[in-house]
Amino acid sequence: xxNTLKLTVSHAPFWHNGSSISSKSRNILLASLLAVIPGCLxxxxxxxxxxxxxxxxxxIWELLINFISRRPISVGDxxxxxxxxxxxxxxxxxxxxxxxxTGTFFAVVIGKEIFGGIGANPFNPAVLAMTIVMLSxxxxxxxxxxxxxxxxxxxxxxxxxxxxxxxxLPAESFVLTDLLLGKQIGGIGATFGIGLIAGGVYLMLRGxxxxxxxxxxxxxxxxxxLFFNILNPELYAxxxxxxxxxxxxxxxxxxxxxDSSSPVNFIxxxxxxxxxxxxxxxxxxxxxxxxxxxxxxLIINLVNPIVDKIRPKALGKGx
Amino acid sequence: MIKRSFFGLVKPKLQYEIIxxxxxxxxxxxxxxxxxxxxxxxxxxxxxxxxxxxxPVKAGQKIAMxxxxxxxxxxxxxxxxxxxxxxxxxxxxFTSVTIDxxxxxxxxxxESFKNVCQTPSLENxxxxxxxxxxxxxxxxxxxxxxxxxxxVVLGVDDDLLSTTNQYFVKNNIIAIKTGVxxxxxxxxxxxxxxxxxxxxxxxxxxxxxxxxxxDSEYPSAHPxxxxxxxxxxxxxxxxxxSGIAFFSAEAVCAIGAAYNTxxxxxxxxxxxxxxxxxxxxxxxxIGTPIQDILNKFNETLNDGDRVILGGPMKGISAFSAEYxxxxxxxxxxxxxxxxxxxxxxxxxxxxxxxxRVCPANIQVNQLIRFLEAGQYEEAADQNDLFSCIECGFxxxxxxxxxxxxxxxxxxxxxLESMKAAEESNA
Numbered sequence: 001x002x003n004t005l006k007l008t009v010s011h012a013p014f015w016h017n018g019s020s021i022s023s024k025s026r027n028i029l030l031a032s033l034l035a036v037i038p039g040c041l042x043x044x045x046x047x048x049x050x051x052x053x054x055x056x057x058x059x060i061w062e063l064l065i066n067f068i069s070r071r072p073i074s075v076g077d078x079x080x081x082x083x084x085x086x087x088x089x090x091x092x093x094x095x096x097x098x099x100x101x102t103g104t105f106f107a108v109v110i111g112k113e114i115f116g117g118i119g120a121n122p123f124n125p126a127v128l129a130m131t132i133v134m135l136s137x138x139x140x141x142x143x144x145x146x147x148x149x150x151x152x153x154x155x156x157x158x159x160x161x162x163x164x165x166x167x168x169l170p171a172e173s174f175v176l177t178d179l180l181l182g183k184q185i186g187g188i189g190a191t192f193g194i195g196l197i198a199g200g201v202y203l204m205l206r207g208x209x210x211x212x213x214x215x216x217x218x219x220x221x222x223x224x225x226l227f228f229n230i231l232n233p234e235l236y237a238x239x240x241x242x243x244x245x246x247x248x249x250x251x252x253x254x255x256x257x258x259d260s261s262s263p264v265n266f267i268x269x270x271x272x273x274x275x276x277x278x279x280x281x282x283x284x285x286x287x288x289x290x291x292x293x294x295x296x297x298l299i300i301n302l303v304n305p306i307v308d309k310i311r312p313k314a315l316g317k318g319x
Numbered sequence: 320m321i322k323r324s325f326f327g328l329v330k331p332k333l334q335y336e337i338i339x340x341x342x343x344x345x346x347x348x349x350x351x352x353x354x355x356x357x358x359x360x361x362x363x364x365x366x367x368x369x370x371x372x373x374x375p376v377k378a379g380q381k382i383a384m385x386x387x388x389x390x391x392x393x394x395x396x397x398x399x400x401x402x403x404x405x406x407x408x409x410x411x412x413f414t415s416v417t418i419d420x421x422x423x424x425x426x427x428x429x430e431s432f433k434n435v436c437q438t439p440s441l442e443n444x445x446x447x448x449x450x451x452x453x454x455x456x457x458x459x460x461x462x463x464x465x466x467x468x469x470x471v472v473l474g475v476d477d478d479l480l481s482t483t484n485q486y487f488v489k490n491n492i493i494a495i496k497t498g499v500x501x502x503x504x505x506x507x508x509x510x511x512x513x514x515x516x517x518x519x520x521x522x523x524x525x526x527x528x529x530x531x532x533x534d535s536e537y538p539s540a541h542p543x544x545x546x547x548x549x550x551x552x553x554x555x556x557x558x559x560x561s562g563i564a565f566f567s568a569e570a571v572c573a574i575g576a577a578y579n580t581x582x583x584x585x586x587x588x589x590x591x592x593x594x595x596x597x598x599x600x601x602x603x604x605i606g607t608p609i610q611d612i613l614n615k616f617n618e619t620l621n622d623g624d625r626v627i628l629g630g631p632m633k634g635i636s637a638f639s640a641e642y643x644x645x646x647x648x649x650x651x652x653x654x655x656x657x658x659x660x661x662x663x664x665x666x667x668x669x670x671x672x673x674x675r676v677c678p679a680n681i682q683v684n685q686l687i688r689f690l691e692a693g694q695y696e697e698a699a700d701q702n703d704l705f706s707c708i709e710c711g712f713x714x715x716x717x718x719x720x721x722x723x724x725x726x727x728x729x730x731x732x733x734l735e736s737m738k739a740a741e742e743s744n745a
Binding site: 005007012013015018024074120208264312313315 | 322323636637662666672682716
């Protein structure tokens with residue numbers, strides 16, 4: 001009976017499908033490169049600097065918090081790097097270093113760690129940080145001013161500013177295929193539409209993000225933009241324009257789908273996405289802000305716990 | 320081990336094992352020196368122990384510590400060499416009885432069942448047959464408050480990799496028919512339903528019972544889900560466990576054989592899965608240590624390996640290879656150290672995989688937050704803890720690798736022991 005063989009003893013189940021948080025982070029990071037690399041090519045070394053600084057500082061912030069709160073080191077799961085990447089994707093390439101570092105502080109520390117770390121954040125950390133820095137230093141994130149010193153072979157005006165100030169007509173000067181190919185100014189990883197869509201489709205197929213959220217977010221934008229467009233075609237740009245400008249695509253595929261702040265049931269995911277899309281267009285068209293995606297995502301993050309109550313009855317409960 | 324598929328758009332699927340021709344005939348294995356029996360009774364509570372160290376036992380003799388309904392049947396004759404306490408999962412105490420087996424030539428058989436087998440009845444079934452392979456449970460028939468309305472024979476294996484019950488449907492349908500007829504006779508219940516996997520529907524037709532099929536995806540063969548989806552349509556609203564007696568196909572065959580021959584069949588059919596994934600049915604006397612089976616297949620254990628009794632989703636892992644084959648051990652799986660995925664204490668990231676796979680529609684993402692905080696009563700009141708059918712799927716898909724299933728079992732165990740304590744104090 002008393003042999004020295006030490007077997008592994010643990011609770012069932014004895015199989016695991018092999019998924020992990022780090023492989024999820026790795027895949028999302030890889031998919032985001034499809035949009036980030038073209039962005040870096042467009043804006044040059046400055047953009048590379050912003051992206052790498054954002055990722056590095058996000059990881060360091062998380063490491064610091066790990067030490068301060070005496071918790072196991074959690075940077076290995078790649079979530080901090082992912083937050084840094086998401087944050088950098090939204091920034092203009094000319095963002096000064098201190099704004100990047102402050103931004104990742106807001107994202108990792110204020111957005112995630114003070115709520116208890118991964119899985120406990122009520123808002124998407126990157127979106128929260130981006131809105132904080134945008135409200136604090138608005139001038140830095142006015143894309144027209146920020147990217148003034150670049151010369152492009154396309155109309156270097158932030159498309160959403162045009163539609164906001166001058167109505168639908170100038171917005172129609174943008175050809176949709178040009179917008180898809182990234183011939184517009186904006187965040188480093190937010191303008192190359194084809195890359196974002198390809199990355200998003202890859203992540204949806206692999207199951208790393210939920211298609212219900214992305215598709216319904218885009219559907220919400222399409223439907224509400226169409227509604228405004230029909231109501232007053234001179235004032236409000238069409239759905240194609242709204243789908244391909246600003247933070248729409250990065251929002252649909254990378255920001256709204258963040259696990260902790262999004263619902264898990266089927267109908268709630270649809271409501272969450274549709275609501276996000278509709279709010280985005282409403283803020284863009286009748287609100288005061290230029291782009292509505294970030295505020296819309298923060299608001300749907302807030303309603304997530306409530307809509308997620310819509311769910312099927314558990315086995316043996318109810319009729 | 321079945322890994323996550325490359326495409327994750329739809330929820331993961333785990334297929335039940337399908338018995339094939341190659342493994343159709345079980346390999347017979349003999350207990351080498353000892354057999355061991357774990358009786359569901361704590362040693363401390365057995366004041367008037369019926370057995371002592373040194374007592375001789377005969378094959379087929381009832382091994383019980385008191386005059387209660389919990390007993391096992393010794394599969395071999397021999398001499399009791401040790402009686403000790405075995406602590407199982409969740410601190411449950413068993414009495415472990417070790418018997419030194421007599422040589423094959425000098426085996427003696429206990430005759431007390433032979434004397435009653437001519438007059439089959441529920442009483443003698445309960446008194447003699449509950450230790451048969453497949454562990455038939457007759458106690459439900461004696462509960463007058465909840466009369467049993469239907470007998471359900473499970474010709475399916477309710478965990479992955481195992482083909483034990485399918486073997487009986489495929490190769491022994493006549494024995495199942497005999498057993499079902501006998502069960503109907505002694506219980507007076509005419510409503511017998513045989514549950515089989517789809518590929519055995521043809522074979523099962525000759526059993527005389529009503530045949531129902533379940534599909535091949537885990538956990539559709541879970542008794543709880545069979546009741547929900549298959550039996551609920553039978554008689555309207557009665558979706559409670561009462562009123563249905565479940566028997567495994569193996570148990571039914573054994574009951575039939577016992578009454579027809581007067582001998583108690585005490586060889587258990589077990590699906591043995593080796594480290595490299597080879598599956599083989601083996602036939603072993605109940606109580607045989609797993610080590611004897613390992614020796615037969617030249618399987619060596621190293622530090623860090625895992626020995627699993629039962630399937631990969633719901634089984635239990637053993638502390639040592641001395642652990643015996645018990646009447647309800649349908650499968651034995653050996654896992655190499657490098658096949659084991661470690662669990663972690665990372666928090667839930669709310670990805671929702673568990674919610675999508677849960678067959679009981681539990682909001683596992685909410686539930687686990689309460690369980691990790693130890694708030695078991697809230698978990699039961701607000702988050703459907705007791706709806707869980709214990710299939711283990713949530714732990715299998717968990718991205719954070721949280722031992723969700725273990726948390727659930729611990730919570731249920733804690734609440735139940737609290738309730739028991741309250742009742743005994745009242």
